[in-house]
Amino acid sequence: MASQRITVLGSGFGALSTVRELRARGSKNEITLVSPRSELHYLPGTIWIPSGLRTREQLIVPLAPFFERMEVRHVSAEVTSLAQDGRSVQTTAGEVANDALVIATGGRFIKKLPGIEHAITPCEGIAAAEQIRDRLQAMQSGTIAVGFAGNPHEPTAVRGGPMFEFLFGIDAQLRREGRRDKFELVFFNPSKEPGARLGAKAVAHLLAEMARRNIATHLGHKMVRLEADKVVTEGGEFAADLILFMPGMTGNAWFDETALPRSPGGLLQADAQCRVPGFEHVYVVGDSGSFPGPDWMPKQAHMADLQAAAAAQNLIDGLAGRPQTTGFKVELACIIDALGTGTLVWRTEQRNLLLPPLRLMHWAKRGFERRYLARYR
Structure with missing residues (x-):
């Protein structure tokens, strides 16, 4: 043939x-x-x-x-x-x-929220992460707001996991630099249970981790707009000197x-x-x-x-003219990194596993990156 x-x-x-x-x-x-x-x-x-x-x-x-x-x-x-x-x-x-x-x-990220130009969308690429790095280095103090939203017409079209990682990573970074007391971190999301796709245990863990790290939350309120110095929702507004926001995808x-x-x-x-x-x-x-x-x-x-x-x-x-019958397994597997530790979340249609934060998981994530990229070098 x-x-x-x-x-x-x-x-x-x-x-x-x-x-x-x-x-x-x-x-x-x-x-x-x-x-x-x-x-x-x-x-x-x-x-x-x-x-x-x-x-x-x-x-x-x-x-x-x-x-x-x-x-x-x-x-x-x-x-x-x-x-x-x-x-x-x-x-x-x-x-x-x-x-x-x-x-x-x-x-493609949905950029319809008024004032979204005032936020950095981390998963847009490497340049966005570099912008976050540069802004953090330039800030002496202030409020950092981190949040995400979804596509109301497509429940799966959301990427919230990285936002938890940026949130916990920035918290850990500021603590290492001895500057955490000069900053307020706020996590916001229109859902009262952010990260629900990870499973109920993961949601409870994430919210408990925010409380442990003294990260404020603003949950369950629909987004209205972003401004240069604030986040506005139907449930109120709060000041923000740096906004990291991940909209839903289409x-x-x-x-x-x-x-x-x-x-x-x-x-x-x-x-x-x-x-x-x-x-x-x-x-x-x-x-x-x-x-x-x-x-x-x-x-x-x-x-x-x-x-x-x-x-x-x-x-x-x-x-080849043969029947096409191959399907795929639905599986969620991620390590939510916090710069020094990582939390493993694994979910299938039969099981949902959550491990506590472990330093081993941080190194496992780094090792996975090395092996994955080796395929293409």
């Missing part, structure tokens, strides 16, 4: 894992990856930039060696639309034709230029095999997709890896 053309969109966890899984499963087909840059930016490590534990250079991995090993052609471009039911990808560098397509371009802007089916929250609809309904040989993995499953299904690298494995196998089977 002649080689068929596979196109993967994106260069984050879902996209790169798809490439690895395709090759690991014996696919010899031509693979083209489309993304604006041939680099992996390891965003989970940005939680350590404010303290100096990580730098930009340590978190960026050039992908040219990986692409060479995997025999992948990289097209440096942004996706603008699709044509011919997904068989043609329209990009800023021209058309890329394919026989099968995997969409893994991530999500789909990429280029989705609007396609006929791809969308979820109520703006993500791409997907079935249990990571297929986009109504579009033959079109798959979605990671933050771009809305998948069937429990409302606590995480938007994290681990989940994207699991979905990538399923999508790769189904793509191979689909091109």
Whole structure:
């Protein structure tokens, strides 16, 4: 059989894992990856930039060696639309034709809250974490507000875990520097039970940890707006000299230029095999997709890896004319780091495990980062 053309969109966890899984499963087909840059930016490590534990250079991995090993052609471009039911990808560098397509371009933060320009959104990238670092270094005292919100139409389209890590990491950093008494930390969230996706025990632990660290909370009130020096909610307002805020996520802007089916929250609809309904040989993995499953299904690298494995196998089977039956396990696995310790949270549809803060878990998270990035160096 002649080689068929596979196109993967994106260069984050879902996209790169798809490439690895395709090759690991014996696919010899031509693979083209489309993304604006041939680099992996390891965003989970940005939680350590404010303290100096990580730098930009340590978190960026050039992908040219990986692409060479995997025999992948990289097209440096942004996706603008699709044509011919997904068989043609329209990009800023021209058309890329394919026989099968995997969409893994991530999500987009909802920037509709009035005054959101006054906040730093940490997961927007390395530059945002560097901005937090620089602001902390320049501050002599003040109030630091840390919070997140979700997509009201898409329960899973939220990334709250890193905000707990920035919160506890900043607290630990200020204590190490002997400056904690000059700052007030405030955590805010429209839910009375922030981090509910982690499980009830985790919520109780997180709130208890905030109390232990003398971190104030402002919970259960809908956001109204942000100002340069305050956070305003329906339940009141409070002063803030530095605001870190993670809004909910929705789909990429280029989705609007396609006929791809969308979820109520703006993500791409997907079935249990990571297929986009109504579009033959079109798959979605990671933050771009809305998948069937429990409302606590995480938007994290681990989940994207699991979905990538399923999508790769189904793509191979689909091109071969075989039934596509491979699903993915829904699993939340994270270590909530606090700079010196880490709290392990693990959740499946059968179990929910929470370990107390351990120094071992902090080092485990660092070790995982090293092993994960080694795949792409």
